[in-house]
Each structure stands twice: as C-alpha cells, then as structure tokens.
Amino acid sequence: METFEEAITPGKAEDGFLTAPFKGKNAFWRYLVGSVIPFLASNIIGAIPLVVIMFAASKGGILTTKGGMPDFAAMGVDLNLGFFLSVFPFILAFLTFVYFFKPIHERPFRTVINGGKSIRWGRIFVSAGVWTLISAGYLYFSIKADPTNFTLVNTSHSLLILALLAVLLIPFQAGFEEVLFRGYLMQGFAVLARNRWVPLVVTSLLFGMMHGLNPEVKEYGFMIMMPQYIFMGLIFAIPSLMDDGIEIAIGAHVANNVFLSALLTHKDSALQTPAMYEQINIYPWKEFA
Secondary structure, rough: OOHHHHOOOOOOOOOOOOHHHHHHOOHHHHHHHHHHHHHHHHHHOOOHHHHHHHHHHOEEOOOOOOOOOOOOOHOOOOHHHHHHHHHHHHHHHHHHHHHHHHHHHHOOOOHHHOOOOOOHHHHHHHHHHHHHHHHHHHHHHHHHHHHEEEEEOOOHHHHHHHHHHHHHHHHHHHHHHHHHHHHHHHHHHHHHHHOHHHHHHHHHHHHHHHHHHOHHHHOHHHHHHHHHHHHHHHOOOOOHHHHOHHHHHHHHHHHHHHHHOEEEEEEOOOOOOOEEEEOOOOOOHOOOO
C-alpha cells in the first residue's frame, strides 16, 4: 500500500478523499476564509429571524434563556417554530459554504465529500438506517428497564409536523457540520500535516470545542461532556478515512439528530422540540457516550 506522501506525488491519481485538495488552491488562509464566511453568514444574517422572534416574544424586553439558549416554551413561542429558527442559521451556513467553496479553492464542492466521485447516496441511507435502528433499540430497552424515567409527551399532529421539519432541516445542520469538519477541515489539515493522524485528532477536538456552548455542557460540566463530543467526532471521522469519503458520517449524524429531535428530548437539550418522549433524568456518561 502506498504511503500518503506517495499518493500525492505528481503523476499519481489524485482523486482520493485526502489527496483531492492538492488539485486546487490550498493555502492556509483559504481554509481560514472558507471556515469563517459561513459562520459570519449564519450568526449575523441567519440569526436575524431568531432575534426578531425572541424580542417580539420577550416579556418586558427581558429574554428568557435556559442553559444559554433561548427558552421558547417560557416565551410562549411554538416549539416547532423555535426548532426551525434554531436550525435556519445552519441552512444559510451550508448554502454559503457551497457557494464560496469553488471560488476560494478552485475545485468542485463534491471533492469535499469523497474526493470528487459521485455522491454515494446508498452509503448515506444505509448508515442513517443502521443508526436509527440502534437508537430505536436503545430507547426501547431503556424505557423497558426504567419506564418512570420517560414520559410520553406528544402524540398530536404537531409531532408529524416536527418529524417533517426534522427530515427536511436536519440534513442541512448535520450535513454542514460533517462537510466542515470531516470533509473540509480534515482535508485542510491533511494538506498541512501530510498524514492522516493529525486530521483525525485535530478535527475531532475542534468538533468537541464547537459544542462547548451547548446547554448540556453548562448543566453537566465541561470535563464530562467534552470528552464525549470529541469521542463522537472520532466515531464520525474514522469511517470517513476508512471509506475515503464522508457519506457514512453524514448519514449517521443526520439520523442521530433527527431521532433526538423528533422522538426523544430532555430539558437541557440544545434543540428544544415537542418530541414524542421526554427523558426525566440524564446520566451523562451513559446517555451521551
């Protein structure tokens, strides 16, 4: 098997996942710009609808928050609307990233997915299906083992609306995170380090740090939650390297977030939704690992 350095030698086929960036422009400043622009678009423009609704619903001009996140229920904002407002910035971030990628790096966007081959949709759907089955099985046996820890809170038509919103919106949210970390930044650090280990470790650390402001971190502690977010980053990163593309990671991440949005929530969840079940007591090392 050829080494990473041999794979990027001129004259070699350079259509692999980690070698694709050597075809285009890959200076460090380009990755910096390509990472910052989507966040500026999402946090400045994408947050406008959320800010408008929050101030309109606030009582006496005082915003109600929970764990650093807007408390939609306390402000009287429909939770499905709140869910849409929370995910909308990610939609804008994803579209902004796609729009600016080719002008910045002078290579097609699909090279971030798997080096430039056709997107392997089968891997996405199979991965999503397997993750959903595992999650559903875990929820089923958890309820059987401790039924008093779960409350059936929503069987109304709003659950159908939520499920539809989750299926339509979460692919942008989870997809953006996968494209950014497991695709874009993993390729960028591969260019910088010329090996596979640095991209694997650094992007997993960055993925964990990005979730540092989640309400779960405030509730259960940085030192408890951060290793678990980093571990999830590794779970998504390893198959991306082994499969020479991020389709498996995209499918699993989307399925995980759709499941947690529509079927199971808890009071400190980053995404406040009228899910089917609410879990009363959370055991961080068991629940999030």
